[in-house]
Amino acid sequence: MGWPRACLVSLFSGASTVAIACGLDAVGSVAPGGSGQDGSGQDGSGQDGSGQDGSGDGGVVDAQVSQPLEGGFAADAACNLAGPGQLIVSRVTAAPVVDGDLSDWSTCFTHLDSRTTGAHIRSFTDAGTFPSGDFALVHDGSSIYIAARVVGVLPLGDNGGPELYENDSIAIYIDANGSYSDLNNGYGPDATQIVIDHAGRVQGFRVTTQVATPNMNARTSALADGRSYTVEVRIDPATFGAAAFGATIGFDIAWNDGVGDSQVSEISWFKKCGASTGCGCSNGDDAPYCNSRQFGSAQLLP
Ligand SMILES: [Ca+2]
Ligand SMILES: [Ca+2]
Numbered sequence: 001m002g003w004p005r006a007c008l009v010s011l012f013s014g015a016s017t018v019a020i021a022c023g024l025d026a027v028g029s030v031a032p033g034g035s036g037q038d039g040s041g042q043d044g045s046g047q048d049g050s051g052q053d054g055s056g057d058g059g060v061v062d063a064q065v066s067q068p069l070e071g072g073f074a075a076d077a078a079c080n081l082a083g084p085g086q087l088i089v090s091r092v093t094a095a096p097v098v099d100g101d102l103s104d105w106s107t108c109f110t111h112l113d114s115r116t117t118g119a120h121i122r123s124f125t126d127a128g129t130f131p132s133g134d135f136a137l138v139h140d141g142s143s144i145y146i147a148a149r150v151v152g153v154l155p156l157g158d159n160g161g162p163e164l165y166e167n168d169s170i171a172i173y174i175d176a177n178g179s180y181s182d183l184n185n186g187y188g189p190d191a192t193q194i195v196i197d198h199a200g201r202v203q204g205f206r207v208t209t210q211v212a213t214p215n216m217n218a219r220t221s222a223l224a225d226g227r228s229y230t231v232e233v234r235i236d237p238a239t240f241g242a243a244a245f246g247a248t249i250g251f252d253i254a255w256n257d258g259v260g261d262s263q264v265s266e267i268s269w270f271k272k273c274g275a276s277t278g279c280g281c282s283n284g285d286d287a288p289y290c291n292s293r294q295f296g297s298a299q300l301l302p
């Protein structure tokens with residue numbers, strides 16, 4: 001089956017230039033079904049956020065070694081970006097089926113890898129290899145749907161949780177009302193980091209506290225190359241303890257490389273601010289997992 005369109009996105013932070021290329025990605029089939037869970041979280045101790053910070057605050061990341069992408073990308077200028085870190089989310093009347101099979105996604109996918117300008121890299125080893133992938137969001141007026149296809153780095157890890165970021169996984173960062181005004185540091189009550197690993201396990205975090213992710217459905221599918229996987233997610237305002245999503249939500253997404261007992265790297269799509277501009281973290285780290293003001297945004301079109 002065909003793969004949804006994917007995009008190459010170059011963001012020049014601090015300037016107005018946004019270069020986008022989207023097209024058909026010829027990657028092979030996605031096995032329907034796959035693993036997943038309904039998102040009830042665990043309680044307990046928090047996330048280990050230690051590690052070095054591999055780039056400046058929201059700035060340009062130097063070219064680094066990356067897992068090669070499969071398939072080709074042709075030009076398409078309509079890839080759902082209003083500007084650096086500002087995603088536009090289309091409203092659909094027929095919501096995707098959350099089954100890990102992304103063939104029901106027709107929207108443009110945004111590409112993210114370690115060479116993506118504006119991406120934020122946290123590298124905890126000198127392995128020099130990073131996951132790469134594509135993501136897309138749509139909404140139906142009540143729920144938000146997120147799809148990702150990630151080329152992982154073997155081994156993918158088999159941590160049973162809660163430290164799912166120590167496996168190859170994605171992290172979805174959302175502030176449901178998009179307001180950061182109630183924050184000095186950390187997360188407000190309607191912000192959560194949701195980690196979904198390659199095997200479909202889910203864990204929510206609010207900085208270093210594990211939190212539940214109710215009213216959520218996530219499914220993953222392993223791809224035939226043995227290291228790539230898809231993720232398909234439905235989240236509701238209640239997932240974040242909110243009555244409704246704001247017209248613009250806080251949003252970020254990241255690819256984690258892990259080996260099961262440690263996190264190797266994290267590539268975040270965007271980092272709006274950081275320690276050098278007054279929105280670092282109280283624990284000394286400088287990453288979206290510990291300060292939601294670092295998120296980009298996603299505008300939900302009416
Ligand atoms: Ca689907
Ligand atoms: Ca790995």
